[in-house]
Amino acid sequence: MPPRPRPIRLYESSIPSGNVYKIALLMALLGIRCETATLDVMATPSETRRPAFLSKNPNGRIPLLELDDGSFLAESGAILYYLAQGTAYLPEEALERARVLQWMFFEQYSHEPYIAVMKFWTFWGGLHKKTPQELATLKDRGQSALAVMDKHLEGRDFFVGDGLTIADIALYAYTHTAHLTGFDLGAVPSVRRWLERVRGAPGHVPIAAGPGAPDYDATRE
Numbered sequence: 694m695p696p697r698p699r700p701i702r703l704y705e706s707s708i709p710s711g712n713v714y715k716i717a718l719l720m721a722l723l724g725i726r727c728e729t730a731t732l733d734v735m736a737t738p739s740e741t742r743r744p745a746f747l748s749k750n751p752n753g754r755i756p757l758l759e760l761d762d763g764s765f766l767a768e769s770g771a772i773l774y775y776l777a778q779g780t781a782y783l784p785e786e787a788l789e790r791a792r793v794l795q796w797m798f799f800e801q802y803s804h805e806p807y808i809a810v811m812k813f814w815t816f817w818g819g820l821h822k823k824t825p826q827e828l829a830t831l832k833d834r835g836q837s838a839l840a841v842m843d844k845h846l847e848g849r850d851f852f853v854g855d856g857l858t859i860a861d862i863a864l865y866a867y868t869h870t871a872h873l874t875g876f877d878l879g880a881v882p883s884v885r886r887w888l889e890r891v892r893g894a895p896g897h898v899p900i901a902a903g904p905g906a907p908d909y910d911a912t913r914e
């Protein structure tokens with residue numbers, strides 16, 4: 694009998710991570726099941742920075758996908774791209790596909806470093822060590838990213854084309870909780886309408902609650 698392929702495994706964290714949530718949301722929408730391995734990122738040192746995990750991802754970060762052939766794929770955007778191929782969440786047409794990547798690169802360079810980092814500092818420590826100037830810079834740059842998204846979404850339902858793609862999933866992950874850490878979603882009405890659209894997608898799942906997690910449901914923007 695041929696060996697059964699191993700199920701794919703998602704390495705995730707002990708506190709709810711927006712970067713992991715991107716993958717969990719796409720998997721839920723696609724009906725993909727996987728094993729999970731949870732790493733304690735609040736331990737000292739974080740389990741992501743110990744040799745056992747560094748041998749799987751030398752960059753020491755989750756999410757990490759272990760494929761059925763035993764190889765590993767890191768970076769939330771690359772994992773989304775891999776899983777979405779051949780599905781409605783990644784357009785076939787070359788320019789549309791590139792536009793999906795455009796917004797995913799925007800998320801990684803102009804959005805996540807501010808909005809996700811502010812979330813981590815606020816809920817899981819470090820905020821008190823930051824200077825007012827550092828906090829103001831994060832706020833300004835994160836709010837600017839939201840403004841760029843808002844402008845693009847004026848008169849559009851989704852970031853690319855007519856339907857939900859992995860660009861929307863990548864940007865939704867940290868945008869939908871941005872108001873919890875002082876970003877003003879009231880100033881970006883098109884973003885708010887888009888958040889409702891993504892939230893209403895059939896198969897949508899909320900970000901997982903976890904130890905010490907804020908009550909996301911009670912604090913809708």
Ligand SMILES: N[C@@H](CCC(=O)N[C@@H](CS)C(=O)NCC(=O)O)C(=O)O
Binds near residue numbers: 711734742755768
């Ligand atoms: N660019 C990476 C960022 C991944 C990332 O920052 N992961 C955080 C959790 S959200 C992490 O692994 N933190 C633990 C550590 O840095 O040791 C991605 O999009 O996957």
